[in-house]
Amino acid sequence: MRVLIAGATGLIGKPLVVALLQRGDEVQFLTTDDQKKNSLQGAQGFYWDPKNHFCAKEALENVDVVINLAGTSVSLPWTKKRKKDILQSRLDTAKALKLALKHQDHKVHYIGASGISGYASSYSLNYTDQDQTYGSGFLAEVVRQWEMATHQGHKKNVHTAAVRTGLVLAKNGGVLPTIIKPIKYGVGAILGSGKQWQSWIHIDDLVRIYLWVIDNHFTGNINAVAPKPVTHEKMTQVLAQHLRHKLWLPAVPASILRLLLGERSSLLLDSHWVLPEILIQAKFDFKFGKIRQAIADLLR
Numbered sequence: 001m002r003v004l005i006a007g008a009t010g011l012i013g014k015p016l017v018v019a020l021l022q023r024g025d026e027v028q029f030l031t032t033d034d035q036k037k038n039s040l041q042g043a044q045g046f047y048w049d050p051k052n053h054f055c056a057k058e059a060l061e062n063v064d065v066v067i068n069l070a071g072t073s074v075s076l077p078w079t080k081k082r083k084k085d086i087l088q089s090r091l092d093t094a095k096a097l098k099l100a101l102k103h104q105d106h107k108v109h110y111i112g113a114s115g116i117s118g119y120a121s122s123y124s125l126n127y128t129d130q131d132q133t134y135g136s137g138f139l140a141e142v143v144r145q146w147e148m149a150t151h152q153g154h155k156k157n158v159h160t161a162a163v164r165t166g167l168v169l170a171k172n173g174g175v176l177p178t179i180i181k182p183i184k185y186g187v188g189a190i191l192g193s194g195k196q197w198q199s200w201i202h203i204d205d206l207v208r209i210y211l212w213v214i215d216n217h218f219t220g221n222i223n224a225v226a227p228k229p230v231t232h233e234k235m236t237q238v239l240a241q242h243l244r245h246k247l248w249l250p251a252v253p254a255s256i257l258r259l260l261l262g263e264r265s266s267l268l269l270d271s272h273w274v275l276p277e278i279l280i281q282a283k284f285d286f287k288f289g290k291i292r293q294a295i296a297d298l299l300r
Contacts, residue, residue, distance in 0.1 A: 007069030055100035094149035112150030118143030121270035128277040166225035170203035194233030196271035202288035
């Protein structure tokens with residue numbers, strides 16, 4: 001199988017490339033730097049310029065699967081310019097690939113990354129893959145437009161899927177090192193009420209979910225989260241216990257976080273109780289279904 005990846009050098013892209021190569025798939029990737037076409041061992045790079053909606057046509061020739069993981073990080077301060085970049089980078093990459101795919105007549109499986117932040121924040125409601133109601137706020141609007149760009153406007157030979165990803169836990173990137181740092185220095189604390197739900201996924205299981213989506217020719221939206229979400233308080237306590245540090249500081253009030261971070265405080269305070277119903281029904285084998293399993297593996 002020939003797979004083309006945009007965002008191949010990111011948190012998800014790197015281990016996904018390795019997993020695909022290990023099982024014998026042919027991997028190609030897109031890069032905005034023409035000098036980095038050979039930067040990933042075992043994979044072939046092609047130049048693209050998503051801002052100008054350009055993607056080399058030869059990158060799509062005889063490709064079976066296209067995976068779009070590209071997009072500006074949401075973790076940096078949300079200035080007016082960066083908010084525009086966060087949204088536009090996702091729309092531009094999707095459009096560039098869509099235009100390139102119009103030149104292909106063979107069947108292609110297009111898989112776009114997405115996020116559970118599209119769901120409305122709630123302490124009491126849980127969401128399954130079938131829920132289509134988007135929440136309010138900046139990130140929810142990003143997800144809404146992102147998924148529209150994934151699913152709409154393709155030729156009939158292109159079948160689409162959106163992977164709604166939860167909080168990705170990984171050893172060398174993502175949110176985990178950021179959460180751990182203050183705990184290690186003895187200044188860890190619960191943020192807000194601590195009752196906000198955090199639907200998470202171990203990076204290894206996330207890579208395996210992408211492989212499952214490919215192998216099962218899945219189309220539509222799918223929740224890429226572990227089957228047992230936890231509250232922010234629970235996750236913080238598990239991390240502190242594993243690191244053998246006490247949480248002696250009082251909780252940081254939500255009002256203070258909103259004052260310090262503004263709109264971006266939603267990353268810490270929003271509550272998303274999300275269930276991977278499709279994967280559960282398919283009896284997907286989560287290697288790290290519980291938070292203690294995941295933390296123990298990543299911090300060993």
